[in-house]
Amino acid sequence: MISVIEGCLSCGCTQLQEIMSFGETALADRLMTAAQVNEPEPKAPLDLMFCPECALVQIHHTVDPEVLFCNNYPYYSSVSPSLMRHFRASAEDIMRSRQLGPDSLVVEAASNDGYMLKPFLEAGIQVLGIDPADGPAAAAVKSGVRTLNTFFSLELARTLADSEHVAADVFLANNVLAHVPDLNNFVEGIRTLLKPDGVAVLECPYLLDLIAHNEFDTIYHQHLCYFSATALDRLFRCHGLFLNDVARVAIHGGSLRLFVGRTEQVGSSVREMLADEREAGVGTFAYYADFAGKVRRLRERLTAMLADLKAQGHRIVGYGAAAKANTLMAYCGIGPAQLDYLVDLNPNKQGLFYSGNHLPIHPPSRLAADPPDYLLILAWNFASEIMQQQSAFRAAGGKFIVPVPEPVIL
Ligand code: ZN
Numbered sequence: 001m002i003s004v005i006e007g008c009l010s011c012g013c014t015q016l017q018e019i020m021s022f023g024e025t026a027l028a029d030r031l032m033t034a035a036q037v038n039e040p041e042p043k044a045p046l047d048l049m050f051c052p053e054c055a056l057v058q059i060h061h062t063v064d065p066e067v068l069f070c071n072n073y074p075y076y077s078s079v080s081p082s083l084m085r086h087f088r089a090s091a092e093d094i095m096r097s098r099q100l101g102p103d104s105l106v107v108e109a110a111s112n113d114g115y116m117l118k119p120f121l122e123a124g125i126q127v128l129g130i131d132p133a134d135g136p137a138a139a140a141v142k143s144g145v146r147t148l149n150t151f152f153s154l155e156l157a158r159t160l161a162d163s164e165h166v167a168a169d170v171f172l173a174n175n176v177l178a179h180v181p182d183l184n185n186f187v188e189g190i191r192t193l194l195k196p197d198g199v200a201v202l203e204c205p206y207l208l209d210l211i212a213h214n215e216f217d218t219i220y221h222q223h224l225c226y227f228s229a230t231a232l233d234r235l236f237r238c239h240g241l242f243l244n245d246v247a248r249v250a251i252h253g254g255s256l257r258l259f260v261g262r263t264e265q266v267g268s269s270v271r272e273m274l275a276d277e278r279e280a281g282v283g284t285f286a287y288y289a290d291f292a293g294k295v296r297r298l299r300e301r302l303t304a305m306l307a308d309l310k311a312q313g314h315r316i317v318g319y320g321a322a323a324k325a326n327t328l329m330a331y332c333g334i335g336p337a338q339l340d341y342l343v344d345l346n347p348n349k350q351g352l353f354y355s356g357n358h359l360p361i362h363p364p365s366r367l368a369a370d371p372p373d374y375l376l377i378l379a380w381n382f383a384s385e386i387m388q389q390q391s392a393f394r395a396a397g398g399k400f401i402v403p404v405p406e407p408v409i410l
Helices: 081-098 120-121 132-143 156-162 183-193 207-210 229-237 270-280 284-313 322-330 380-389 389-397
Strands: 001-005 019-025 043-050 057-059 062-063 105-109 126-130 168-174 194-205 242-249 255-261 316-319 373-375 399-402
Touching: 019 284, 019 322, 043 062, 043 284, 081 120, 081 168, 081 194, 156 183, 168 183, 183 194, 183 229, 194 207, 207 284, 229 242, 229 255, 229 270, 242 270, 284 316, 373 380, 380 389, 380 399
Parallel strands: 105 126, 105 168, 168 194, 316 373, 373 399
Antiparallel strands: 001 062, 019 043, 043 057, 194 255, 242 255
């Protein structure tokens, strides 16, 4: 079920260096029912590694996808209005800049419920979605988005190219690259499906934002890789693809939107980003050792803060049963000794128990019925929204703890 990754996921180098270990953690997004709490729970080491050859940052263990992704609340992208706006704007940009028409084809890997393909479809452009999740893929088909219910791979790309003559003017993949166990297979698949003058537009969280904002809790088993432009540029070149343009986008704690083609037309955005990364030390181990030190200091401060509040007799509740809370709570040793319970807005998570520490998850209305003194905002990326929603809690004397990038009480 758990295997050690033998070599670098990009270049195969076997001399990976350990940046830091978060210890053995439960698997994120694997919430339990009351009956499952008493069953043995899968755990796996969470170690962050650096490849001195190609600078790719990655974790050292993989967990079988059927164990890793077996949650009972399938994720539908269309549920988040801010994500919808973000990707619709991106689709409109692509349609404008690529002058797509009825003969053009847009292919998307991990297309979920078809949320990003819909704007293309509405404009009369042909689309093909590919997604392994049954529920979202079925929802996409129902709304008219042609979707193959499977994983994207080189083998699938070859089949589509050979037997159906599929050739993409635009290939999309948002927040999927970090999840892919065989990166080289995936990237070769992109090259196989892309027309010679086509463009692949990919989004992935940006490693330098993760480090700058101390977002260590976005490191968990589902995310195998953490990308810099330096590592991506090298990966694409190995497959006859070129990172020609790049933009930073403020989503998922800071992401990159990559424009990749089969001919080399490297723009100033890429040249500047590569130069900035070189200057920051992205290719050196020292850069990551410094990050590991910051993460350890955060843990010391947060655990001391919580211990202090408990010693004063305060009650604390955690807000947000998202995947990232798993790493933060496991690494900082947060469980029933610190938190009374968790709350989450997602009704599919309410009534379940969190991975590892088995804290019960309630709807936010519980905060009024059973009020704590402090609310630890585990979903810190929504901290301002949560504090606004919980203005009654504050008015009644409640306080908020935001743990990242540095623990503060507000
Ligand atoms: Zn490597």
